[in-house]
Amino acid sequence: MSTLRRAATWEISASEESGAETEEIGGKCNASERNSDQTSSTSSNCTLLPPPPPPTRAGASANPSPTKKRRSKEEIEADRxxxxxxxxxxxxxxxxxxxxxxxxxxxxxxxxxxxxxxxxxRPENCIKTLTVRVDPALLQQHGSDLLLDSLAACEWRFSIERHQLPHSITWTRDLAQEKDGEAFLQEEQVLLILTMVEFMDLVVAVNKMLHGDRQELEAEADSVLRPLFECLNRDATKVVTLLVTDSDYRTNPHGVHFRDETLQSNLGMNNLDIEEVLVYLQLYKNISLVFVGDWQDVTDHVRAVTKALSKRPLKLLTEQEELPFCVDGSWASGVRVERDGSGLIQVWAKQMEQLNRVSPALASCVAAAYPSPQLLLQAYESLDSEDKRKRLLAGLLVKSEGKERRVGPEISARVYRCFTAQNPELVLD
Incomplete structure (x- = not known):
C-alpha cells in the first residue's frame, strides 16, 4: 500500500515532459491539418484573402521615407x-x-x-429745340397772323415776348445741360421788320450820321437807328437782317435797284447816297437788307432761317474735322480710310464733290481717270499751254442714270483753277 501511494506522487522527468509536449504539439498540428483539410474541402471554390498585415505601432510609418535635407536660410528666403x-x-x-x-x-x-x-x-430733332420769339409790336401790323399760323402748322415752338429791339424776331435753342444757370442759347440771327416809311427814316438817319450832322440825329430820339445800334453795341456778334415790307423793290447779285420816283423823291437823295448807306450798314454793322412784298414773304423768310438754324449744329460738327469730306464713320457722306490705304480714292472723289456743280458721278469719273491729285497735277504739268490744261478733263465721259455726257470745258477749267491757283481768295466761278 505504501509503495503504490508513493508511486502516485512521483514526478515526471524532464525527458518525459519534453516527449509529452512533443506529442501534444504533434497532436495539435495534426488537428489543425485535419481542420485545414476540412476547410479546404468545404471552400474549394472560394478565393483566399491574403493575411492581414501585422499591426504597427502608433506613429510608425509602413514605408519609412529617407531623411529630408534641411533647407538653408537662403533657400527659404528665395522661395519666399x-x-x-x-x-x-x-x-x-x-x-x-x-x-x-x-x-x-x-x-x-x-x-x-x-x-x-x-x-x-439731326435737323429733324434739333428743330424741336428751337423757339421763335416774336416781339408783340409786330402783331399790330396787318397780315402778321400769317406768321403765327404758319409756325403752328409746322408744329414749331414760338413765344410772344417783348424785345429790347422793337419789331424784331429772334431765336433761342434749348441746351441739354444748363450752363452758367441758363437753359437756352440765344442765336445771333435777328430779323428786324420795317415798313417802307421806317426804312426811309433809317436811311435818312444813317446819311446824316455819315455826313457829320450828329445834332439832328441826337434830336431824333424815336429813330429806328438808335435802338438798332444799342442792340449791336450790347452784343457785337448779332447778325441783323432788315426786312422791308410793302416794297416793290427787288435785289440782284450786283446790288439793289431803286426807283427814281420813290426814294429819290421822298428822301431827296440819289442812288449813290442810298448805296453808300447800305454799304456802311453791311460792312461796318453787319446788317443786310432784304425787300419783301408782304407778310407772306416775311413768313417764308422766317421759315427758311429756322430750317437753316436747325441744320447748323450738324454742319459745325462736320466742319470741326480738318478734312470734313473724310470723317471717321459712314454718316455725313464720309469715307473711312483704312491702314492699308483703301478708301483714299473715295476721299479724292469726295474732295472734288466740294466744288460747285460737281456731282458724285462726275467726281467718280475724274477719280477713275486720275486716281490721285498728284497724278492730275502731273498731267497738267505735261501740257505745254494754258488752254490745253483748262480743257484736260472736258472730254471725259460721265455716266449717270443710264445717260452719258461730257465733263465740259467749264467744269474742267474750274477744277484746273482749284488745284493750280496760288491765290486763296480766288473765286472759281
Missing part, C-alpha cells in the same frame, strides 16, 4: 521671394484686367453718348 513675386504678378494681371474692363466700359459709354448727341443734332 518667389511666392511674393508670383502673388504680385497675379495682382498685376488682375489689376490690368480690371483696368481694361473699365476702359471698355468708358469707351462704350462715350460712343453711346456720342451717338445720342449726334441723334439730337
Amino acid at each position: 521671394r518667389g511666392a511674393e513675386e508670383r502673388r504680385e504678378a497675379r495682382e498685376r494681371r488682375r489689376t490690368a484686367r480690371a483696368e481694361e474692363k473699365e476702359a471698355r466700359r468708358r469707351e462704350q459709354l462715350r460712343r453711346r453718348e456720342a451717338a445720342e448727341q449726334l441723334k439730337t443734332l
Whole structure:
C-alpha cells in the first residue's frame, strides 16, 4: 500500500515532459491539418484573402521615407521671394484686367453718348429745340397772323415776348445741360421788320450820321437807328437782317435797284447816297437788307432761317474735322480710310464733290481717270499751254442714270483753277 501511494506522487522527468509536449504539439498540428483539410474541402471554390498585415505601432510609418535635407536660410528666403513675386504678378494681371474692363466700359459709354448727341443734332430733332420769339409790336401790323399760323402748322415752338429791339424776331435753342444757370442759347440771327416809311427814316438817319450832322440825329430820339445800334453795341456778334415790307423793290447779285420816283423823291437823295448807306450798314454793322412784298414773304423768310438754324449744329460738327469730306464713320457722306490705304480714292472723289456743280458721278469719273491729285497735277504739268490744261478733263465721259455726257470745258477749267491757283481768295466761278 505504501509503495503504490508513493508511486502516485512521483514526478515526471524532464525527458518525459519534453516527449509529452512533443506529442501534444504533434497532436495539435495534426488537428489543425485535419481542420485545414476540412476547410479546404468545404471552400474549394472560394478565393483566399491574403493575411492581414501585422499591426504597427502608433506613429510608425509602413514605408519609412529617407531623411529630408534641411533647407538653408537662403533657400527659404528665395522661395519666399518667389511666392511674393508670383502673388504680385497675379495682382498685376488682375489689376490690368480690371483696368481694361473699365476702359471698355468708358469707351462704350462715350460712343453711346456720342451717338445720342449726334441723334439730337439731326435737323429733324434739333428743330424741336428751337423757339421763335416774336416781339408783340409786330402783331399790330396787318397780315402778321400769317406768321403765327404758319409756325403752328409746322408744329414749331414760338413765344410772344417783348424785345429790347422793337419789331424784331429772334431765336433761342434749348441746351441739354444748363450752363452758367441758363437753359437756352440765344442765336445771333435777328430779323428786324420795317415798313417802307421806317426804312426811309433809317436811311435818312444813317446819311446824316455819315455826313457829320450828329445834332439832328441826337434830336431824333424815336429813330429806328438808335435802338438798332444799342442792340449791336450790347452784343457785337448779332447778325441783323432788315426786312422791308410793302416794297416793290427787288435785289440782284450786283446790288439793289431803286426807283427814281420813290426814294429819290421822298428822301431827296440819289442812288449813290442810298448805296453808300447800305454799304456802311453791311460792312461796318453787319446788317443786310432784304425787300419783301408782304407778310407772306416775311413768313417764308422766317421759315427758311429756322430750317437753316436747325441744320447748323450738324454742319459745325462736320466742319470741326480738318478734312470734313473724310470723317471717321459712314454718316455725313464720309469715307473711312483704312491702314492699308483703301478708301483714299473715295476721299479724292469726295474732295472734288466740294466744288460747285460737281456731282458724285462726275467726281467718280475724274477719280477713275486720275486716281490721285498728284497724278492730275502731273498731267497738267505735261501740257505745254494754258488752254490745253483748262480743257484736260472736258472730254471725259460721265455716266449717270443710264445717260452719258461730257465733263465740259467749264467744269474742267474750274477744277484746273482749284488745284493750280496760288491765290486763296480766288473765286472759281
